[in-house]
Amino acid sequence: MAMMLAGINRRDMGKMVEVAATRRSQPERREEMRRRLVAATLDALADHGHAGASLSVILDKAGVSRGAWAHHFDTKAEMLALAAEGLLREAVASAGTLSPPALSPSDGPAALGALLEQAWARFYEGRHRDLLFEVALAARTDAELKQRLAPIFSDFITAVGQSWGLALHPRPGAGVAVADLMVLTVYMLRGMAMQELAAGPSPDHARLRALWAGLLAAQVTF
Amino acid sequence: MAMMLAGINRRDMGKMVEVAATRRSQPERREEMRRRLVAATLDALADHGHAGASLSVILDKAGVSRGAWAHHFDTKAEMLALAAEGLLREAVASAGTLSPPALSPSDGPAALGALLEQAWARFYEGRHRDLLFEVALAARTDAELKQRLAPIFSDFITAVGQSWGLALHPRPGAGVAVADLMVLTVYMLRGMAMQELAAGPSPDHARLRALWAGLLAAQVTF
DNA sequence: GTAAAAACAAACCAATCGGTCTGTTTTATA
DNA sequence: TATAAAACAGACCGATTGGTTTGTTTTTAC
Numbered sequence: 410m411a412m413m414l415a416g417i418n419r420r421d422m423g424k425m426v427e428v429a430a431t432r433r434s435q436p437e438r439r440e441e442m443r444r445r446l447v448a449a450t451l452d453a454l455a456d457h458g459h460a461g462a463s464l465s466v467i468l469d470k471a472g473v474s475r476g477a478w479a480h481h482f483d484t485k486a487e488m489l490a491l492a493a494e495g496l497l498r499e500a501v502a503s504a505g506t507l508s509p510p511a512l513s514p515s516d517g518p519a520a521l522g523a524l525l526e527q528a529w530a531r532f533y534e535g536r537h538r539d540l541l542f543e544v545a546l547a548a549r550t551d552a553e554l555k556q557r558l559a560p561i562f563s564d565f566i567t568a569v570g571q572s573w574g575l576a577l578h579p580r581p582g583a584g585v586a587v588a589d590l591m592v593l594t595v596y597m598l599r600g601m602a603m604q605e606l607a608a609g610p611s612p613d614h615a616r617l618r619a620l621w622a623g624l625l626a627a628q629v630t631f
Numbered sequence: 632m633a634m635m636l637a638g639i640n641r642r643d644m645g646k647m648v649e650v651a652a653t654r655r656s657q658p659e660r661r662e663e664m665r666r667r668l669v670a671a672t673l674d675a676l677a678d679h680g681h682a683g684a685s686l687s688v689i690l691d692k693a694g695v696s697r698g699a700w701a702h703h704f705d706t707k708a709e710m711l712a713l714a715a716e717g718l719l720r721e722a723v724a725s726a727g728t729l730s731p732p733a734l735s736p737s738d739g740p741a742a743l744g745a746l747l748e749q750a751w752a753r754f755y756e757g758r759h760r761d762l763l764f765e766v767a768l769a770a771r772t773d774a775e776l777k778q779r780l781a782p783i784f785s786d787f788i789t790a791v792g793q794s795w796g797l798a799l800h801p802r803p804g805a806g807v808a809v810a811d812l813m814v815l816t817v818y819m820l821r822g823m824a825m826q827e828l829a830a831g832p833s834p835d836h837a838r839l840r841a842l843w844a845g846l847l848a849a850q851v852t853f
Numbered sequence: 854g855t856a857a858a859a860a861c862a863a864a865c866c867a868a869t870c871g872g873t874c875t876g877t878t879t880t881a882t883a
Numbered sequence: 884t885a886t887a888a889a890a891c892a893g894a895c896c897g898a899t900t901g902g903t904t905t906g907t908t909t910t911t912a913c
Contacts (some may be wrong), residue, residue, distance in 0.1 A: 600821030
């Protein structure tokens, strides 16, 4: 008995005081374990891509044994789907909270530029960008995954069009719907993100985003 | 001797006339075999994605034995890199040939719309789109591949900006470089392509492209 | 025609894949 | 405290991975 007093469960080793292992309820254990596994799945995806994110890599990152994993998930595909869904749902929710910073209403281009930079940093740079692309591509050749993710990708575009559109108004005379412009904007950011993903970051891109903000400012106002 | 008279090498089986196997020079053989293998690599990538494009799948598609393959390529990675390079170089070359259809110079929006549709159909629909994304993502987590592909991705953007820009002129008063607008345009198309890849085709997208063409028409002329 | 080289086929290989099985430890129930 | 169930660990499994080896066929050079 008490064979597992190693590492975490033994504290204050200097004083040689044994502290009982943290007692956690089974729902707590289950939830935390699944959370760890899903997080490790995304980490592996970000670090090694879909092709390189093997179950062994994921379990190593999570620090979870194969047996424990099997107790919580039936297949790797199921775990991946859950991880991807979580990632995308968070993005949808987050799209609604991106607000054009509080600037004087007359300061159109700058405020639009700030909105673009916010969206860029939140979705189309670094880890989130990588995961977004990995997950989208993984779904392409996996019917089951595609079925689960496709509606969330649609929701994201809808959310962008609607919530960003609420903060902006069409300039009188401009015959374009604000929601459409916002959708075009995220498409442009995405394409720019793919360029950076493939060819590395470009100093030109910040300038191009500002240029686009200027064009937008001719169409919308706050 | 003559153990391999099966299939291809025996013709006119009804008449039982033996026809000598087509004699091909070794450079011919080598070139055609490598071509077949590279083509099959892209096919596998398009059909099964990077994660699913195993060597076995590729060789099945090519109808080539493992031994024959080994005679022409050292590693799968090398073959994949060659296939990806070919794909992207063709795209760069093709970007230069996309011409705004011959329309009356006054017909700005329609001609720009036609250019967008040409680019959309050529690069961002169907197999080419899928391959483009697969290859870009594969490069992300493969340093060797990235090093070989990154400059070609950059070349593509440069080619779009320059060659498309040549056919167009900035409208007097518009303070935007035509090349920049063209780059923004391909970024937008790419982002739209990714949406279709992940969420399926959308009838809205043709309308959004036309809307974009309208915005462009306010900035450039022929 | 003959010998060497190139092209090709298929058996073979260690390593890894996703997944399962058996047994131990921890929590819940009574 | 006793018993069952849930959580967990690690050995194990057949299938598949990228790659190699051995041997045969075709082309080339003499």
